[in-house]
Amino acid sequence: MIFQQLFDQTSSTFTYVLASRVGGEALIIDPVFEHVDLYVGLLERLRLNLVKAVDTHIHADHITALGALRDITKCITVMGERSSADVVAMRARENETIDIEGLSLQTIYTPGHTDDSYTFSLNDRIFTGDTLLIRGTGRTDFQHGDAHAAYDSLFNKLLKLDDNILVYPGHDYNGNTVSTIGSERAENPRLQVSSANEYAEIMNSLKLPNPKMMDTAVPANRTIGKNQxxxxxxxxxxxxxxxxxxxxxxxxxxxxxxxxxxxxxxxxxxxxxxxxxxxxxxxxxxxxxxxxxxxxxxxxxxxxxxxxxxxxxxxxxxxxxxxxxxxxxxxxxxxxxxxxxxxxx
Ligand SMILES: [Fe+2]
The missing domain is CATH 3.40.250.10 (Rhodanese-like domain)
Structure with a gap:
């Protein structure tokens, strides 16, 4: 399998490029608009045909490259069915698969950070967006975030997975690149709680400033439909x-x-x-x-x-x-x- 983890320094966003073989079909998760040329170059070098571009949720801290990649590569844009984007080509429901040649991502609906957050599972790994970060979890104070829903997504969905499942998050601010479910269950400070109420208390007392780009990124990421x-x-x-x-x-x-x-x-x-x-x-x-x-x-x-x-x-x-x-x-x-x-x- 081809697996590339790319990083945007400005928003600390991870983007993932997946394919089953050199010369085959590829899929990209959470691409960042400023790096479209980088992605296209990488795809060319590996002779990959980008067929699907997927976002885990509507991002507030960077502008998605879904629309730009669709216009350049003619790929299909994909989000979960609850996405508030105006138009994407495909909307995946919980437990459905997003398929390309040789690879099949399973969707897990994990609301909480936003109400349109999805995690994608592929064999031994999951792509968690902002639902589960390394030693952290996504904030729940905007875009219909809900700390109780986040608790449910974390404890009743993601932490039910095997300990050795690899966790590839949507962001990292501390230089980490990958973790496991077992390691996060044991060491993630946000997960050392005994009830949804206790989790909500922590999340609701964070008082974080809004992301710098929120006012431009959210509207831009909601209007990505193709100009017809x-x-x-x-x-x-x-x-x-x-x-x-x-x-x-x-x-x-x-x-x-x-x-x-x-x-x-x-x-x-x-x-x-x-x-x-x-x-x-x-x-x-x-x-x-x-x-x-x-x-x-x-x-x-x-x-x-x-x-x-x-x-x-x-x-x-x-x-x-x-x-x-x-x-x-x-x-x-x-x-x-x-x-x-x-x-x-
Ligand atoms: Fe986010």
Whole structure:
């Protein structure tokens, strides 16, 4: 496995790059905007194809690189389902997996530092964001933080894991890089409490100053959705209402989501399933999608969960000369809101 731990000096943030092999698919956790060039260089050196960029929560101390990495690498942005970001391509629920080639991260919902904090588990290690730090824990006094919820996430979820699980936090201010569950259980001063109330008393008496960048970082990190103006101006984007009205639903819908999302949320009846990750290959081969794109009689409508992947995919299809292709604004979320029909399996 390729595993890189990178550090932002300004905000003391750790970023993690994961891949199963040189030349394969990669995933990045908690990237920092100022270091996009560094990440892109690293990916190039290892010939990695970044397919997913994930944030553990909405950060208050730095600006996320999720949007910038999506625009450069065409990767999928991912957060937990409770995220208050306006748009991410995928939202993972508790106990779901975030998959790339050869690696599967499991999501654990760990609210407390914020109400949208998730921990990601990968085999022998966990990426805890600000929920559990080395010899510390994330503050609980803003962004819907809640010390009782944090206690529950720490004691009833993370500390239930095996002692030898490696802890990779979202920050460290003291030069540490990794710990273990056993070491934190024994030595972390915040965890030497006997009740949620005792923990809350400690957390509620910290009286910490707000992070310097909070007023700019939080709003910026909540508005990361892809700018779709170019597609709208080019006439290659349509709302669900327009699609239903103009085609009577009589077009070829292509679902770019992953199998798990289709099974979980259902799909548009009689659609074609080509996941976003398979798209490049599908466009380059003689398959139903590439044939229908060339058939001027067919209007091909690409859709996904919230409209991020379909916007990227339509741009790509147009780039290589396809014209009769439309991005469905808002994805399945919007489709469900207008009462579009849904098939299960
Ligand atoms: Fe945080």
């Amino acid at each position: 103006q170019r597609l709208i101006e080019a006439g290659c984007a349509a709302t669900t209402e327009e699609i239903l009205r103009e085609s009577g639903g009589n077009c070829l819908f292509v679902d770019l989501r992953e199998e798990g999302e289709r099974n979980r949320d259902g799909h548009i009846p009689n659609d074609l399933h080509v996941s976003y990750q398979q798209l490049e290959n599908a466009l380059a081969t003689d398959c139903r999608l590439s044939r229908e794109l060339k058939n001027e009689e067919t209007q091909v409508v690409l859709y996904c969960s919230f409209g991020e992947r379909s916007a990227l995919a339509v741009e790509r299809a147009m780039e290589i000369g396809n014209k009769n292709v439309t991005h469905m604004i808002g994805g399945m979320g919007a489709w469900m809101r207008v009462g579009g029909s849904i098939a299960q399996h």
